[in-house]
Amino acid sequence: MFQRIKSARLNNVNPVSNKRKNENQSQEFDIRKIWENENDKWRAVYDRHIKSGLPAKLAQILMRGLMMFQAPTQIYVFTFYVVPYIFEDYDSWVNYYMKVLCWFVLLNGLANWFCVILYSPAYRKSKDNPFLQISNHTGALPDRFEARCEQAASNQNQLNGHCIYDMTSKEGLPWNYCEDCSMHVPPRAHHCKFCKLCILKRDHHCFMVGNCIGFKNQRYFIILAFYAMITGLVGGYFNYRYIQGVIWPQLNSWSDLFFPLTIFNTIFGDIKGLHCLMIIHQYLETAFGFIGSAYFTSQIAITANGKTLFEVAKNVPITNRNTFNRNMKSVFGDFWLLNFLFPMTLIFRQRDDGIHWDGIKIDHNANKQWKDDGEIL
Ligand SMILES: [Zn+2]
Numbered sequence: 394m395f396q397r398i399k400s401a402r403l404n405n406v407n408p409v410s411n412k413r414k415n416e417n418q419s420q421e422f423d424i425r426k427i428w429e430n431e432n433d434k435w436r437a438v439y440d441r442h443i444k445s446g447l448p449a450k451l452a453q454i455l456m457r458g459l460m461m462f463q464a465p466t467q468i469y470v471f472t473f474y475v476v477p478y479i480f481e482d483y484d485s486w487v488n489y490y491m492k493v494l495c496w497f498v499l500l501n502g503l504a505n506w507f508c509v510i511l512y513s514p515a516y517r518k519s520k521d522n523p524f525l526q527i528s529n530h531t532g533a534l535p536d537r538f539e540a541r542c543e544q545a546a547s548n549q550n551q552l553n554g555h556c557i558y559d560m561t562s563k564e565g566l567p568w569n570y571c572e573d574c575s576m577h578v579p580p581r582a583h584h585c586k587f588c589k590l591c592i593l594k595r596d597h598h599c600f601m602v603g604n605c606i607g608f609k610n611q612r613y614f615i616i617l618a619f620y621a622m623i624t625g626l627v628g629g630y631f632n633y634r635y636i637q638g639v640i641w642p643q644l645n646s647w648s649d650l651f652f653p654l655t656i657f658n659t660i661f662g663d664i665k666g667l668h669c670l671m672i673i674h675q676y677l678e679t680a681f682g683f684i685g686s687a688y689f690t691s692q693i694a695i696t697a698n699g700k701t702l703f704e705v706a707k708n709v710p711i712t713n714r715n716t717f718n719r720n721m722k723s724v725f726g727d728f729w730l731l732n733f734l735f736p737m738t739l740i741f742r743q744r745d746d747g748i749h750w751d752g753i754k755i756d757h758n759a760n761k762q763w764k765d766d767g768e769i770l
């Protein structure tokens with residue numbers, strides 16, 4: 394025994410601590426393994442839920458229901474209570490025009506909301522869609538196409554496997570193959586796991602609206618964010634003034650302002666129904682104000698640079714050589730500032746078609762790379 398300990402000390406090894414070290418190592422190894430297993434399990438559950446489409450559907454129903462509740466109740470409260478209270482010292486004409494302004498904001502916001510939902514940004518196989526042109530009028534492959542194919546094939550790491558080039562465009566941006574939709578999709582189009590469709594110039598899937606934002610509805614989405622910002626911040630401020638001046642003196646306690654207690658006390662008759670409605674509005678307006686401001690400012694910054702939220706978030710190597718005005722016209726059409734007053738789609742159409750992109754360069758394997766990330770935006 395003594396001999397063993399001595400020899401161990403000589404070799405600078407403590408047999409007891411060595412044993413503990415091994416135990417710790419195996420324990421650490423096991424914890425890591427358990428963690429990885431758990432992670433994989435939750436990832437599989439998450440993927441299964443996403444594939445079922447149930448969370449996206451529930452979010453869509455919830456947000457659309459919220460909009461259908463908020464829009465009519467808020468215009469009612471503003472027309473009959475908030476505007477007359479805030480502008481009571483002013484002329485009756487000021488009151489009248491403020492009410493007209495409220496209705497204008499509501500109708501414009503709703504029109505853009507409907508347009509975001511009704512204008513599908515998806516890319517579908519149909520007779521209207523221009524199919525990928527890979528041969529010229531003689532039926533032969535153009536030289537440029539062959540040169541590009543050779544270039545792509547020479548670098549196996551960058552080869553998508555399905556990447557082919559659009560020969561109708563001078564730049565020849567890559568079309569990619571969507572495994573889920575079984576078709577070639579134009580450059581900047583990406584598949585959405587929630588919508589189960591390929592979206593032209595995909596920006597992001599918006600849970601607040603309940604569908605994807607892409608080439609055909611981004612213009613309405615930006616205006617909707619603008620009106621959400623106005624309604625949330627300006628309307629929220631007026632609503633706050635009304636709560637402060639009229640509702641607050643009638644409340645029993647400050648705790649009545651907290652959402653679950655407000656409902657509870659309204660049911661038991663301590664708070665008027667109208668006052669409860671306006672306290673709920675205050676929460677919603679504050680939330681919409683901040684979310685609208687965040688989306689509006691980021692969308693304008695991204696649009697001015699001719700990019701999408703998807704491309705910025707995923708760091709897609711894209712270069713845009715177009716001017717600010719050209720980038721805005723690509724999204725909003727000519728006289729783009731008029732969109733902030735009326736949805737102008739019938740008069741001024743967007744400059745691009747969502748398929749060909751002049752002045753834009755992109756890494757040819759971009760679509761494949763982001764798809765493999767497995768992340769959703
Ligand atoms: Zn797809």
Ligand SMILES: [Zn+2]
Pocket residue numbers: 585586587588589597598599604605606
């Ligand atoms: Zn989507």
